[in-house]
Amino acid sequence: MSQKNSNISCRTSEELKQEFSEIVKQYSESLYWKIRHIVLNHEDANDVLQSVFIKAWKSLDDFQNKSKISTWLYRIAINESLDFIRKQKSSVVLESDVDDGLANKLMADDYFDGDRTIALLQQAIATLPEVQRIVFNLRYYDEMKYSEMSKLLNTTEGALKASYHIAVKKITEYFKSHD
Numbered sequence: 001m002s003q004k005n006s007n008i009s010c011r012t013s014e015e016l017k018q019e020f021s022e023i024v025k026q027y028s029e030s031l032y033w034k035i036r037h038i039v040l041n042h043e044d045a046n047d048v049l050q051s052v053f054i055k056a057w058k059s060l061d062d063f064q065n066k067s068k069i070s071t072w073l074y075r076i077a078i079n080e081s082l083d084f085i086r087k088q089k090s091s092v093v094l095e096s097d098v099d100d101g102l103a104n105k106l107m108a109d110d111y112f113d114g115d116r117t118i119a120l121l122q123q124a125i126a127t128l129p130e131v132q133r134i135v136f137n138l139r140y141y142d143e144m145k146y147s148e149m150s151k152l153l154n155t156t157e158g159a160l161k162a163s164y165h166i167a168v169k170k171i172t173e174y175f176k177s178h179d
Contacts, residue, residue, distance in 0.1 A: 020060065023069060024053055030070075031077045037137040038081035040122060048084050052077045067151060074152055082130060124174035132167040139164050 031052060036045040055076050063072055125133055134153070138144040146157040153160070 016060065020057060023056075023073075027070065027073050031073060034074060034077050034137070034142065035081050037125075037141050038078070038134065039084055040126065044084065048077070048080050051080045051084075055080065071148075071152055078134060078152070082134070085130065120175060120178055121171070123178075124171040127174060128167050128170060132163050132170070135160055135163040136167040136171070 028049065032045055032049050035048045035052070036042070039045050039048055052073065056073060059076075063069070125136060128136060135149065138149050138152075139146075144152075146160050149155075149160050150157045
C-alpha cells in the first residue's frame with residue numbers, strides 16, 4: 001500500500017471503502033490477466049477476480065505492509081485461481097481430461113481472438129502441472145523476475161528457474177508433437 005494506506009486501522013469505514021475502491025481500479029486489469037492466464041476462460045477469470053477482491057476486502061485488516069499491496073493481491077489471485085482449477089479437477093476423474101477441458105474452454109471462449117499458434121501455446125500450457133504453469137505464466141506473460149516470484153510463491157529462485165526451464169522443454173515438445 002502507499003504511505004497513506006499504511007495505517008489501515010486508523011481509517012474510518014468510508015475512508016477504507018474509498019481506498020479499497022482505488023485499489024480495485026488500479027489492479028483489476030493486471031489481476032484479470034494473471035488470472036486469465038491460469039483459468040483461460042473470460043467468465044471464469046471474472047468470477048475468480050471477484051473472489052480475489054472479496055477475499056482481499058475481508059482480509060484487509062490482516063495486511064501487515066510486509067510486502068507491497070500488489071504482491072499481496074497477486075498471491076491471493078494465484079491462490080484463488082489454483083483453488084478454482086482444483087475444484088474443476090475434483091469433478092473430473094482424469095487430469096488429462098481437465099487439461100483438454102481447459103484448452104477446449106479457451107477455444108470455445110467468445111473473447112479468445114488468437115490464432116492457431118496462440119491456441120497451441122495455451123493448450124501446451126494447460127498440460128503443465130500447476131506450479132510449472134504458474135511459473136511459466138508469470139515469467140513469459142508478465143516478465144516477472146525470479147526474485148519477485150520467489151516472494152510471491154514462497155519458494156527459492158533456483159526452484160523457480162528449474163520449473164520454468166522444465167515448462168519450456170515440455171511446451172517445446174508439445175509443439176513438436178502437434179506440428
